[in-house]
Amino acid sequence: MAPILTKGENISDLRLDCIPQDAENWVWDQFHKSPEVKLSRSFEDAYFYVDPVNQSTGTAGVRGTKAFTNGEHYWEIIFLEAPIGTSVMVGVGTEQTVLHMSDYKFVNLVGMDCNSWGLSYKGTVWNNGKSRQYCEPIYDEKTIIGCYLNLNNGTLSFYKNGVNLGVAFEGLDHVMEPLYPIISSTTTETEIGLGIRACRYSSLQDKCCSAIRQSLPCYHCVDSLPLPNIMKQYVKGF
Secondary structure, eight states, X not given: OOBOOOOSGGGTTOBOSSOOOEEOOOOEEEEEEOTTEEEOTTSOEXXXXXXXXXXXXXXXXXXXXXXXXXXXXXXXXXXXXXXXXXXXXXXXXXXXXXXXXXXXXXXXXXXXXXXXXXXXXXXXXXXXXEEEEOSOOXXXXXXXXXXXEETTXXXXXXXXXTEEEEEEEOOGGGOSSOBEEEEEEOSTTEEEXXXXXXXXXXXXXXXXXXXXXXXXXXXXXXXXXXXXXXXXXXXXXX
């Protein structure tokens, strides 16, 4: 079993089987998030409901800058603080996924409707407003949740501290829209970090687009490339 790329001492000994090894550098999207989510300067850490006066008044989410359309993708979510409260979730969703609910609506945001698929820290998985028990609840600080989206066979699986929890969802290869990584929380001062990101593509064209995207310092730098607009949009998907 080959070691996956590491980030920080907490995951330096991580060993995962059948996981992509090519590094990605997407981050949380400052333009597609709830106003109640604050991001670190690197855009890799997300802080929910951090106002020292006002407590949580609903559910907040943020999605990644990466749009998954094909290939295999793996990323890690790190609970920098122990998850508590009504809902803290990780998963994927389309552009239609709601990222903010106010008026004291505390919901399982990722999986609330047919546009997203998510895992709650309580061990349930959600899609289209329906849930089922998937694993034991996750209560510990520094827990690392690995998300493995395989669009070659349409599955989404989760890992806990390097242990494969099994397939949570199937049929995602039939979703006719790009999928984005998403996290959400209802809880004041939730802190979630972004760890390893890796991918594997099957076609030469996809590998070339991925290489172009990884060579650029930022997502929006794609717009300056001397390429047709349709190709720029395709490269942005990597």
